[in-house]
Amino acid sequence: MLRIYHIEARRSDRVVWLMEELGLDYELIFTPKDIAASLMAIKAVHPIGAAPTVRDGDLWLCESGAILEYVVNRHGGGRFGVKPDAPGYPQYLQWMHFAEGSAMGRIINEMMIAPMLAASGAPKPPIAGLFAGNSRRLLDFFEQSLAGQDYFAGEDFSAADIMMLMPVRAARRACQGEVRPNVEAWCARVEARPAYARMLARALPNGPPPTLAGWPKEDAQPV
Amino acid sequence: MLRIYHIEARRSDRVVWLMEELGLDYELIFTPKDIAASLMAIKAVHPIGAAPTVRDGDLWLCESGAILEYVVNRHGGGRFGVKPDAPGYPQYLQWMHFAEGSAMGRIINEMMIAPMLAASGAPKPPIAGLFAGNSRRLLDFFEQSLAGQDYFAGEDFSAADIMMLMPVRAARRACQGEVRPNVEAWCARVEARPAYARMLARALPNGPPPTLAGWPKEDAQPV
Numbered sequence: 001m002l003r004i005y006h007i008e009a010r011r012s013d014r015v016v017w018l019m020e021e022l023g024l025d026y027e028l029i030f031t032p033k034d035i036a037a038s039l040m041a042i043k044a045v046h047p048i049g050a051a052p053t054v055r056d057g058d059l060w061l062c063e064s065g066a067i068l069e070y071v072v073n074r075h076g077g078g079r080f081g082v083k084p085d086a087p088g089y090p091q092y093l094q095w096m097h098f099a100e101g102s103a104m105g106r107i108i109n110e111m112m113i114a115p116m117l118a119a120s121g122a123p124k125p126p127i128a129g130l131f132a133g134n135s136r137r138l139l140d141f142f143e144q145s146l147a148g149q150d151y152f153a154g155e156d157f158s159a160a161d162i163m164m165l166m167p168v169r170a171a172r173r174a175c176q177g178e179v180r181p182n183v184e185a186w187c188a189r190v191e192a193r194p195a196y197a198r199m200l201a202r203a204l205p206n207g208p209p210p211t212l213a214g215w216p217k218e219d220a221q222p223v
Numbered sequence: 224m225l226r227i228y229h230i231e232a233r234r235s236d237r238v239v240w241l242m243e244e245l246g247l248d249y250e251l252i253f254t255p256k257d258i259a260a261s262l263m264a265i266k267a268v269h270p271i272g273a274a275p276t277v278r279d280g281d282l283w284l285c286e287s288g289a290i291l292e293y294v295v296n297r298h299g300g301g302r303f304g305v306k307p308d309a310p311g312y313p314q315y316l317q318w319m320h321f322a323e324g325s326a327m328g329r330i331i332n333e334m335m336i337a338p339m340l341a342a343s344g345a346p347k348p349p350i351a352g353l354f355a356g357n358s359r360r361l362l363d364f365f366e367q368s369l370a371g372q373d374y375f376a377g378e379d380f381s382a383a384d385i386m387m388l389m390p391v392r393a394a395r396r397a398c399q400g401e402v403r404p405n406v407e408a409w410c411a412r413v414e415a416r417p418a419y420a421r422m423l424a425r426a427l428p429n430g431p432p433p434t435l436a437g438w439p440k441e442d443a444q445p446v
Contacts, residue, residue: 039353047360047363047364047367048325048360048361048364050325059313061313061316061317062317062321062325063316063317063320063321063324063325064320064324065316065320065324066313066316066317066319066320066321066324067316069316069320070312070313070316073307073312074307074312074313084296084297089293089296089297090282090284090289090293090297093284093286093288093289093292093293094284094285094286094289095289096289096320097286097287097288097289097292097319097320097323098285098286098289100320100323100324100325101286101287101288101289101323101324102271102273102285102286102323104328105327105328113336116340117339117340130262137270137271138271140270141270141271144270
């Protein structure tokens with residue numbers, strides 16, 4: 001049985017959500033949201049100390065995108081994945097990687113790092129200017145990519161939608177008050193899934209993460 | 224034919240390297256290393272403006288990890304990929320995602336963002352302390368993961384090695400003077416590949432990126 005090292009309101013939500021979608025049993029090692037404590041808890045068992053980390057027999061695996069692909073193809077019979085010969089495969093791959101590759105870093109740079117640099121009162125380093133508008137640019141890209149399709153990889157819900165909810169919510173928070181109809185409809189669609197509700201009950205017992213509040217500093221990648 | 228939008232010394236090297244490994248033709252849209260100019264060049268054709276971006280007929284795709292998987296499975300007949308039933312599959316997935324998911328962000332936080340915050344002279348925000356030691360921790364994880372195996376996914380060279388060279392070099396630069404024998408041997412092994420030399424000639428005509436100099440600021444993710 002898959003053991004999931006989980007920290008509340010971090011990327012390990014994604015693994016719990018996929019397990020609930022697939023109806024697979026799992027063991028949840030739950031750590032309440034607390035950066036210092038949670039890092040120590042997972043560093044005690046794995047050198048990187050990230051959430052999610054999973055253990056499956058003798059195998060240890062970290063990195064949410066990798067874990068979702070692993071579960072889909074080794075435990076889920078391919079459900080919620082997209083096969084190489086399917087039309088949605090390129091988009092599936094792009095969003096599986098984009099969520100953590102380009103999206104989260106750019107949003108964090110704009111919403112956390114740039115304000116820290118600004119608050120320092122020092123002359124603004126030239127690179128900080130490049131962060132401005134990241135979240136809006138991403139949100140526009142998501143909006144355009146969801147035109148005429150219900151999910152990120154096309155007609156069907158997939159693991160790519162699970163990967164993308166965090167950066168989509170973060171970009172929406174950053175651009176609060178601005179409406180992107182395709183993005184709003186997609187959020188409502190994925191958040192209405194019964195497996196999403198079961199994930200919330202198990203992985204976020206203290207309530208879902210804020211949707212339209214300011215970017216919470218403690219949500220940042222801690223290391 | 225795949226058209227690769229490439230900026231010198233950025234992540235688009237990876238796509239060129241894989242195409243050279245596979246012996247596939249490609250069209251290279253080359254932009255010399257210059258952040259402002261290169262961003263504008265790619266933003267003119269794609270909303271995110273990242274390197275790599277590729278065009279394949281009517282399809283546009285960004286994100287290096289996704290592009291490598293796409294090329295492996297749609298153009299390369301699966302060569303340099305690892306199939307779900309192969310023993311190295313979990314590791315292959317982990318490193319394909321880890322390179323940009325956890326590794327590069329953590330190194331950039333330690334080597335660029337923390338020094339910017341320190342140079343500002345402002346009181347250090349608590350989160351900055353969490354960045355310290357990131358690169359050393361990563362390098363130790365790489366060293367341990369390469370024990371008893373020649374490549375990141377096991378016995379055979381794969382796209383995961385192409386993904387990992389950039390974060391491995393960055394972590395080595397950050398810990399210069401410290402020796403990790405498995406990591407050193409792996410670097411020598413992958414950099415000795417004829418396709419790597421062909422990539423350097425086409426994608427880095429002004430010389431390879433520095434190996435042991437200080438972390439070059441202009442190598443950062445620009446947005």
